[in-house]
Amino acid sequence: xxxxxxxxxxxxxxxxxxxxxxxxxxxxxxxxxxxxxxxxxxxxxxxxxxxxxxxxxxxxxxxxxxxxxxxxxxxxxxxxxxxxxxxxxxxxxxxxxxxxxxxxxxxxxxxxxxxxxxxxxxxxxxxxxx
Amino acid sequence: xxxxxxxxxxxxxxxxxxxxxxxxxxxxxxxxxxxxxxxxxxxxxxxxxxxxxxxxxxxxxxxxxxxxxxxxxxxxxxxxxxxxxxxxxxxxxxxxxxxxxxxxxxxxxxxxxxxxxxxxxxxxxxxxxx
DNA sequence: CAGAATCCCGTTAGATACTG
DNA sequence: CAGTATCTAACGGGATTCTG
Numbered sequence: 001x002x003x004x005x006x007x008x009x010x011x012x013x014x015x016x017x018x019x020x021x022x023x024x025x026x027x028x029x030x031x032x033x034x035x036x037x038x039x040x041x042x043x044x045x046x047x048x049x050x051x052x053x054x055x056x057x058x059x060x061x062x063x064x065x066x067x068x069x070x071x072x073x074x075x076x077x078x079x080x081x082x083x084x085x086x087x088x089x090x091x092x093x094x095x096x097x098x099x100x101x102x103x104x105x106x107x108x109x110x111x112x113x114x115x116x117x118x119x120x121x122x123x124x125x126x127x128x129x130x
Numbered sequence: 131x132x133x134x135x136x137x138x139x140x141x142x143x144x145x146x147x148x149x150x151x152x153x154x155x156x157x158x159x160x161x162x163x164x165x166x167x168x169x170x171x172x173x174x175x176x177x178x179x180x181x182x183x184x185x186x187x188x189x190x191x192x193x194x195x196x197x198x199x200x201x202x203x204x205x206x207x208x209x210x211x212x213x214x215x216x217x218x219x220x221x222x223x224x225x226x227x228x229x230x231x232x233x234x235x236x237x238x239x240x241x242x243x244x245x246x247x248x249x250x251x252x253x254x255x256x257x258x259x260x
Numbered sequence: 261c262a263g264a265a266t267c268c269c270g271t272t273a274g275a276t277a278c279t280g
Numbered sequence: 281c282a283g284t285a286t287c288t289a290a291c292g293g294g295a296t297t298c299t300g
Contacts, residue, residue: 001166001228001231001232003163003166003231005235006160006163006164006178006231006235007178008165009180009221012239013180015238015239015241015242016234016235017180017181018233018237019155019234019235019237019238019241020159020160020234022241023154023230024154024155024158024235025154025236026151026154026293028294029150029153029154030136030147030150033133033136034137036131037133038133041261041262042261042262042263043262043264043274046137046201046262048137050136050137050139050143050147053265053294054263054294054295055146055263055293055294055296056292056293058262058263058293059292059293064251065248066240066244066245066248066249067244067245067248068240068244068245068247068248069241069244074262077261078261078300079261079262080261080262080263081262082262085175089237089240089244090285092233092237093237095166095229095233096230096232097192097229098131098229099225099226099227099228099229099230100153100226100227100229100230101131101133101136101150101202102131103222103223103224103225103226104146104149104150104153104226105135105136105146105149105225105245107149107219107222108142108146108148108149108217109142109145110198111145111149111152111197111198111199111219112145113198114196114197114199115196115197115198116197117198118195118196119195119196119205126214127232129210156272171281171282172281172282172283173281173282176282183273183274183275184274184276184283185273185274185275185283185284186272186273188282188283188284189273190274204282208281209281209282210280210281210283211281211282212281212282212283
């Protein structure tokens with residue numbers, strides 16, 4: 001893999017890093033993963049993204065829409081119904097993060113163990129509020 | 131792909147989400163990517179992770195070390211030399227994020243375009259300080 | 261139901277200065 | 281060189297209230 005571009009100072013490289021930042025935003029991966037299953041409504045996403053607040057879901061979705069990763073469809077009904085769907089671009093991103101999601105689930109225990117071991121060996125270095 | 135676990139409230143699911151958070155920390159992907167090339171020294175990483183501050187690199191590396199993803203080796207010389215290397219676990223993570231890194235580089239332009247288009251169509255909705 | 265708006269606090273992260 | 285320490289501004293993000 002060639003990562004040369006990430007280190008450069010060109011405008012393209014900056015965009016690459018910005019995109020990396022977007023990926024690294026707290027709820028991006030989670031929301032994309034959930035929408036990867038199928039089109040979903042606001043409250044459905046809210047229920048599934050355990051721990052997300054209403055506000056952050058709104059902000060995240062708006063941001064994903066802006067980046068062309070998610071489509072927002074308002075159905076003019078009462079009560080209102082709004083559906084969110086991955087765009088083609090969003091689906092390419094989903095494919096790109098699938099290995100990471102799988103890794104996350106299958107290695108969580110090992111990381112937990114490593115963390116405990118580290119904390120046991122470095123009783124001094126531990127952060128206060130963790 | 132089965133993402134059921136991410137939605138659950140079990141301890142394992144919580145660990146999964148925590149691991150997702152760790153992955154989504156701002157500099158994690160970048161540092162892992164850079165170390166994926168080879169063992170590197172502190173200042174080398176600092177130079178390559180454009181935009182990172184000394185403090186954030188320290189914090190990120192310490193955190194990665196704690197999670198068993200990176201090894202820190204101090205060579206007792208003067209001037210001091212400290213080297214960082216991916217562990218086996220870290221290398222499995224590197225493999226998991228490679229598709230994402232590639233995606234990031236190859237789709238940055240499209241995201242940029244989508245963003246510009248969105249901003250043009252929604253002159254009202256734009257955030258102030260973006 | 262699906263938000264928008266407001267308030268407000270804790271954490272994050274940059275800048276700076278110091279050290280083994 | 282490879283950090284640590286401190287101080288502070290900025291931002292993220294929760295809780296609450298209000299609306300079409």
